[in-house]
Amino acid sequence: MTEKPGIISIRNVSRRFGTVTAVHTVSLEIGEGEFFALLGPSGCGKTTLLRMLAGFESPTEGEIVIAGIPMLGVDPNRRPVNMVFQSYAVFPHMTVEQNVGYGLRVTGVARAEAAERVKEALSLVKLGGFEGRMPSQLSGGQRQRVALARALVKRPKVLLLDEPLSALDAKLREAMQIELVRLQKTVGITFVIVTHDQDEALSMANRIAVMEAGRVRQVAAPADLYEFPNSRFVAGFIGKLNLFEGRVAGVQDGKLALDIKGLDRIAVPFDGHASGEIAIAIRPEKLRLDRQPSAADRIGVRGRVSEVAYYGNESHVYLKTDDGTSVTANVPNSARSTRPTIVVGDELWASWDAADTLVLTE
């Protein structure tokens, strides 16, 4: 991102707690109107980073600039951001209306204007008619809407969301994912969401930063992240993989020639720099299973079916190759049939297009 600085600039930010480095020299530019996700396993520093944006933690090193203003020493109540907490943190002794109006009341917004804005915010999250309810009378999903309305009513430049969907059940979560995207489009402000759920990040965000052990490993759009991961960690964290270890053998017809354990020498298109030990990976849904050796232009491996897991829309077929490597292929159940076409013990060829191979140098 070399164009104009975004609404949020995070420059070389580190945060240490004693001897533990939670966030390690992170630099990110988040643009205006983006739906940005911080994705990573628990303990990767994503929540600490979000809390530094909100002002609950301060960086040990580095600088955070929000909307052109350096945030060093700026209290949480003076920042142009608002947060939706993981626990929602809805005030239990206030009605829905009082909760949503709280941020306006404490900052001295005129009563009439505040009432207008509260009404607007509640209708935005579809909670009109719930004004007088107490939080104890609301479901988890409704409480979250209150937390959303309460933050949005402040008209922040950036809305921060800390694992907003983790406490909801699967059905509600999917509905809320769509809802959040709709909301972000409606209000047009930047959303920064922290999540450990790759599906959540992929389906909602325009851009995702994948974090591991305090560092940002890759920042990219969801499809780029999935199809062109820059490391084993990112490839493995987002989606499933069949991983093969090997070595670079050289360049052959403009392609990278690789010696991979369990496979013959293969040639894959690759436009980066690679040498020495290397890994290749292939996504399970990009594999094709055949009963006879695959076409010469495809990379193939023979295996015996060790297990078949049926998921309705698709089946996951687990193969064991001759040298003991496991290969998983996702096969769509595109025809209506109750009779399995693949059973345990079948000998199959799994193959893929060389262009689908992920070459992982780190």
Place this chain on the structure above:
Amino acid sequence: MSISTATATPAPRLRRPRRDIGPLDYTKRAWMRLLLAVNFVFLYFPIVALIAFSFNDSKRNITWQGFTFKYYTQAFNNNALQDAFTNSLMIAAISTAVSTVLGTMLGVALHRYRFPAKDVVESWVHLPIVIPEICMGVAMLALFALIKFPLGLATVIVSHIAFSIPFVAVVVRARMAGFDLSLEEASRDLGANQWQTFWNVTFPYLIPGAVAGGLLALTLSLDDFVITFFTSGPGSTTFPIKIYSMVRFSVTPEVNAASTILIVLTLTLTVVAMAMQGRGGNKKI
């Protein structure tokens, strides 16, 4: 029945069959009920007797002569008893007010902040609760003698504040243990400063704890004898001390009547305190 009995044939029933009594239904067992009853009698008979004999129409408290309210009238008209009662109320009111505020602040601070030697402070806070009252009384007396402070209402009030603070602090702290700190963060995030956050978010949450702690302090102050005995001076006789001095002459129904009033008062306050704590617990999300 021993565990090794693995045969399918049922053992011959030697006892009366226990119908519908589960292994944990202790209150359904006769012997358990009897034990419970004996316990209750042991604990409460003296109090019941005390209250009953306050209505006894007899100069001496040995035999039941008939029902009367006259000792209540007598107690109410006893000027010394009245003065003692007024003293008690005043001491209790002031010490409760002060110790509730200080104890609440202490409880919140212990929950909320990290500071050097916090563990030490925390255990020292509990000291006045576990220390024998007699030691506390003597210590107080020694202190006041050391600084040459004349014994009177002021010394009693100070002592009562001192032993009430820990009780309030402990109750408030227990209340705060269930507090979600992200509520305070949310308040700050929404634009409130620390002061606004405390009064709008933290304080409403801890009210039940502070009220329960305050009522506890009030009860403790009203019926405290030992510490008051050491720290009171001329003109600062409290109700319990007055009753004690009356008993030294003879246990008249008037003493019973006065004691009954104290029992009713403290019992009411305790019930209210427990109700407040219970209500606070239920309201939590």
